[in-house]
Amino acid sequence: MTLIEADITDLTHDGRGVAHISGKAVFVAGALAGERVRLRDVRKHRHYDEAAVEEVLRVSPDRVAPRCKHFGVCGGCALQHLDPAAQIAAKQRLLLENFERIGKVQPSAILPALTDSPWGYRRKARLSAKFVEKKGRMLVGFRETNGRYVADIERCEVLLPAVGERIAAITAMLESLEGKREIPQIEIAAGDNLVALVFRHLQPLSDADTQALTRFGQANDLAIFLQPGGIDSVAPLWPAGAQLNFELPAYDVTLDFRPLDFIQVNGGMNRRMIDHALALLDPQPSDRVLDLFCGLGNFTLPLARRAAQVVGVEGEAGLVQRARDNATKNGIANATFHSADLAADQRATAWAKADYELVLLDPPRSGADAVLDYLPRKSTRRVVYVSCHPASLARDAGILVDKHGFKLTSAGVMDMFPHTAHVESIALFER
Template sequence: MGRRRRRPLPTEPALATVEKLTHDGRGIAYVDGKAIFIIGALPGETVRFRYTELRRDHGSGQVVEVLKSVPERVAPACGAFGRCGGCSLQHLDHAAQIRAKDALLAEQLRRIGGIDDFECWPPLTGPVWGYRRKARLGVRYVRNKDKVLVGFRERGSGKMAEIESCLTLHPQVGERLQDLAGLIDTLSIREQLPQIEVAIGDNRSALVFRVLQPPSAADRQRLSDFGRRYDFDVYLQPKGPESLQPLYPEDPPLPCYFLPEDVTLWFGPLGFTQVNADINRKMIARVLEMLAPQTDETLLDLFCGLGNFTLPLARRGGRIVGVEGNAREVEMGRYNARANGIDNVEFHVCDLTQPLEDQPWAGARYDKILLDPARSGALELMAWLPRWRPKQVVYVSCNPATLARDVGRLVHEHGFRLIRAGIMDMFPHTAHVESIALLTP
């Protein structure tokens, strides 16, 4: 059976009235009975668009002209918006972004989870520019332009976007993209350096240069001089994460975040931490308020990472059990507990997508439970939660669809009730939606 042929695209722009936003920030319109997903279009607008894809039951497009705009449309602050794939909502007023994300969470809980009876938490908001502390920047030497590009890829493309700066990145690195490109252009390995990992703590800032060939002595000196001039710790990564090696200074302290409850969270330059430090602190405060551990309680923190929630919870009292699949992060969690003088917490390494019957910690009872899974959610754990007989469950999510699926399972199959849910504006000007939910049996 041959491959299905892709339909030829109309040569002339088409007209559409946009009805709503998708989960990735595109406008949805209906043309000739087909759903068309249009980049750059906002709900309520009439636009002329160019087809970029057309299938039997749906299509995609790009705005050519906005014929009737809505008051929520604003001029993007970044000149690369529309080309760079880092942001998708700069053309929408920030307050309207929040309303759209609130509506998306409620819609997902209703449509996927079958739940519409809950209290909506006020959104957690913070700075809308310069908030991004962690990033993986692409690097490419473009031969036909004889130019090094540093930043993010173009939207829907593998090509690097030409950008001079980034307003969402922390200014220390967002305003240095051209300096980084200039640095790499002087290196003998400029074509063997595909990415830079950025990690900015409250105390130090780190750049990790992924190198596919060993840098020369002159390269190493130039990289060190850059770190010295712009106040970066510089690392090299020739292979996997275990190959990380400091270049400047020779033995730099780890970066850290200062968290609620007088906790200092140390992390490696390649370790996972929340991107937005301001929202992270507010998120931790909300979790502390909801779970409020008591001295006679035991709490379970699933997908605990290196202790972002575990350690502030432990400061409040009780006994906290943190479980995480990444052994390096568990090691850092134990390090952080010792460094903060916290002894009422224990960490376990466990793949939480696998059966838990043989895990000693899984056989205990827990008064309260926190989950903070990856985008795929925690469906495998939903049947386990009733066994632990918690009085409260707080679910932190970076994907409202899997949150809705998992919460729906808890509500409809295991007798839990969704009390509150709300968004957290972790990634302003993007379509990413972080959310938090509180459930009780």
Template sequence: MGRKRRMSREPVEARIEGMAHEGRGITHDAQGRPVFVDFALPGERVRYRYTKLRRQRAEATAIEILEPAAERIAPHCDHFGTCGGCALQHLPPEAQIAHKERVLLEQLQRIGGVEPEQRLAPLTGPVWGYRRKARLAVKHVPKKGGVLVGFREKHSPLVAPVDSCPVLDPRVGERMQDLASLVGSLSIPDRIPQIEVACGDARAALVLRHLAPLTDSDLDRLSEFAAATGLAILRQPGDESTVTPVAPQSALDLSYALPPYDVEVAFLPTDFTQVNAPINVAMVEQALEWLQPRPGRRILDLFCGVGNFTLPLAREGAAVTGIEGEAGLVRRAEENAATNGLDASFAVADLASEEGTRQAAGHYDAVLLDPPRSGAQEVLPAVAGTGASRVVYCSCGPATLARDAGILVAEHGFRLKAAGIMDMFPHTAHVESFAVFDRD
């Protein structure tokens, strides 16, 4: 058995040579090994300390900025650097955008072997208070004063206690200490590991995951908190099917509007919805501009969720079919179509399976893809088989988008007409993107 490599705790000085996709600075150590340094920017001279040492690479964190880059700014949040929720607050928003655009284009070229004919202008919006969906970690730590509520620390399972979170919707982000006090007042503060946040336009909801029964007194306390704050409070003792409101005033009536299309989209707190409402509206508008929905045009919406794209497409008169793997989401999509007085078809199918391929079969003029981070590779042959001359792809993972783009171009005769980023998650290294494929 080989000897374990010892990691020096002594600080190291270095010049940062570039920036990795996840927003960390890159340098090389004396052995030529790449070192990925948290909180360091290209061109800076820093003093760093190793956090992880491997044979081919190392990880570190900057403990002192000796020569700061001209573009470095002071982080807005006092918890930046400890809390793992954000990675780029030391970089101005416009520089974050430029970095994410570089990541997208590099991935498209390196992984997919493609380059867009047109670069789309980035979709941008508010950079604070934008996040409507989140999972907050909860930990009962008596030695630190009681209950901690926040995100995990960077590269650590520990919970970073925060008094407020400026990226969260203010209805929740400004009540972090109140949430900690609430959990601490319950009979089982050590059995609540998570609070799920879900915000609509008019209501915001909190789902408390609990691993032991809540007492009547606990439920009264939660109901009082809901009444005092206007937040909907729900409990979850098991899987998502066990989510129930703690009081009638915490009814499940979350929704968001898509004003350009006179559409209201209802959803449950545990449903997938986009985290950034202004960017979502802009994304839908951009998608419909490329899809050109109108009466007589047939459009297939794959990974349709609760109908985020399907409903506006139907409003514009297109004959639209939405397919989604989660039956609950399809039920909500059907209900949303009925509520909005829209005619759309929906089906439940796992789009990574043969069944999904069969469900996606048929003739369509255009296809909308909005897959999870794993991408849409398995359903691409079916997409090509629809005869669609245009595919619009909304992506939450540039690497899988690049892979799928390469397949659409090399194997199915499409060309990458346009691509660009959507700043769905400001201050993080997360890259959401938009791509348009055409074939003659």
């Protein structure tokens, strides 16, 4: 094994340190900017190499002891060794670099980072499960950092405690099942009223196994769902008719959702993000608002409490139906919803032809470039863009500025995923 000393100059988008050796970039797992490390080669590529830290010779003042004993093996977190404030600063730098390099724009002002508790925050997650014949035991956890194996973990510090503190108990319960080899994954979905575990199973489970799952749910106050097939096959095992929801008290809104529906992973940050987005968008009682990629109404229904009319558009038909149901449940009559593929040209639709004073965008990682080909219209004075991928936001910022004549007024990061390399951000564009 060859050991090499190197200085770490930066962090990659996935949280690894960057060194340059003989003119070639080397991405170093476990290293932080400003450190000098002794590293070992892991894998060579044509344009870059990958390595891992063997020893830290000069320690960054931002290095902290990871709280989780599985850090470095489990791939669920990438930055537990970096102080949370430094994590935010690194994500803010990455956002601004993307604006400059990709979008050729810069915000007039940088918004203060939006943060919440960095531990026990994840209310949505997918854990892998595998019975390892050679070990004669079950593994439950995120994938390892190399992605090939299931990490052998006992607890998780970023999952909400109702699940994170029970990983070992879930593992032991699965190990006792006759059908343990037929359960490859567990989805975690938590509302304000219930915490649910969804067990995917490849073959029908025996009565004894379903009874064991039910007893586990009852003993631990966890709702148990089974998924024998696709998304539509998910059904509650216990309690019968279990329904998840979360509340947005500031807007007198309660949102029902199904366990596999998309909701924001971090419940506390979601509330703060909605407040933040509405403050930037500043809807007036006479405004018409277009909410694109609206999901089950996370922004749409709060907006409807402030504006004259809100139109939500979403590509997944099931989420659109849930959004309509949520509007009805909350007594909101000034929000309408449309199911449409926003990666396709929708300019001929009535909703796309209408005029809106305000637009909110919350697209997936791929961004919103397709819809920005024809929206927003001239009547739109303000756009708020919520992003989960800084590169696509930067590209789309360039479109809004260069093609549509907007100014990038302000932008900043939101720490939706502490201790990971995910960068969630928000930007305000004005005429």
